[in-house]
Amino acid sequence: MALFSAGANPASAQDTKTLTRLHDPVIVKTALLMGLPAKDTLGYRLYSIQRGQLSPIPFQFDERNSADDIVFSNAGASGGFRFDENDELVFMAKDTGDRMAAGLLPASHDTAVEIEVADSVDGGRGWAYLLHFSEHIPPLSPVTYATFDAETNQARALYYTVDYYHGRNFSTGLRITPVAGGTGENILDRMKLRVHPTFSVLLTTWSPLFTEEDFSVRIDGIRNGPVRAIRRVRQWLDLGQFFPDMPGGTAYTYYYFSSFVTPSTFSAPWLVVKALRSFEFTTENEIHGSTIEMTYRDAVNPRNLTFSGKKNGTEVVTSKDHEWYVVSGKQGTYLQAFVIPEQWKDWGIVRGTVIRSEPPATGYSLLNMTNLREPGDYKMNLISVILPRPYQTGDEAQSLAMLQRPLQVEVKTVRIPAMEK
Secondary structure, eight states: OOOEETTOOOOOSOOOOOOOOOSOEEEEEGGGGTTSSOOBGGGEEEEEEETTEEEEOOOEEEOBOTTSOBOOOTTGGGSOOBOOTTOEEEEEGGGOBBOOOTTOBOTTOSEEEEEEEEOTTTOOEEEEEEEEOSSSOOOOOOOOOEEEETTTTEEEESSEEEEEOTTSSSEEEEEEOGGGTOOSOBOEEEEEEEEEEEEEETTEEEOOOEEGGGSEEEEEEEEEOSSOEEEEEEEEOOOOTTSOOSSEEEEEEEEOSSEEEEEEEEEEOHHHHHHEEEEEEEEEEEEOGGGTTOEEEETTEEEEEOTTSOBTTBOOOOSSOOSEEEEEETTEEEEEEEEOOHHHHHTTOEEEEEEEETTEEEEEEEEOGGGOOSOEEEEEEEEEEEESSSOOTTTHHHHHHHHHSOOEEEEEEOOOOBOOO
């Protein structure tokens, strides 16, 4: 949510930051900045008040076209462009600061707006300040949170690194850095996908089996910026002569300092829905053998489980819907959440638990997919979040808040006297 308030309440008295959200990016649609006289992104700098001082913080402008696709260019995030209503200003909620008091704006700026970020859960607030300079433009923040290396097929961020299989869209490694409480050891061997539908068409029954290697993939865009790296792939799955490609389209992954997010679309054409007789789906992360002592828990299995599936006689619940799970150990802690459409949940489609010992793996299944009632394109999301300490009950709340309770943003003009020259 965002507003642009011309001449809104002047920030004349300092308020202390109370916003505690760690993992959330703040994404401001530039439609909310169209009242600014300057549209060239190169002249802007973003600041927050830290210990009473105006400090530069990492930010980037990302260009989107009218179809809402990211525009990739050779200049990358360092290349400026003239923003319009489709684009985005991105920074991290954790980098916001106190509200600005009088006398802190540099005299060399010509435009300033205050961006107030609020948490609807507990009322916490933090502020950032977007300033434009026509000349004598100050240096940027030196901090970069995430990059994607196209040659090594690796994402590197402050809290983690992720490796990908060459020419495919599945991961082959995850390492949690010491700054996030990890050891840098590889936790995951491979992401695996199993899709096994059964169709009845006329007098024919067809039951193909697809894995992560059966998806055709073309990487067609990489963008590195101080706040996030973006990777885009075109992918499709050929179901043969009777059906159109399914699922298909564009998949983005957004890499932030502590998380990476992969929204996707599940395409269910009319003929597929009508012909579907059964559907097995699992997505798994195979755990590296040296990390077998790590523990698992999720929303319906609240006790720590080993990868044998049992501990102290506890039976694993596998058929109840759950949104998140956590794997934790000395190598670090990560949470994964899988978001499906609300319609699916209403129709009885369930995200089941997958945990096994040979080889050790954890993940999700989709149960009752034959309850899919309507054709269409359905939005899903898979998010992985590195937690900077061993899991404690309730630690999932901040990670899930990104998905369930997005931060509220308000943009206001600033009318604070500038610093004396």
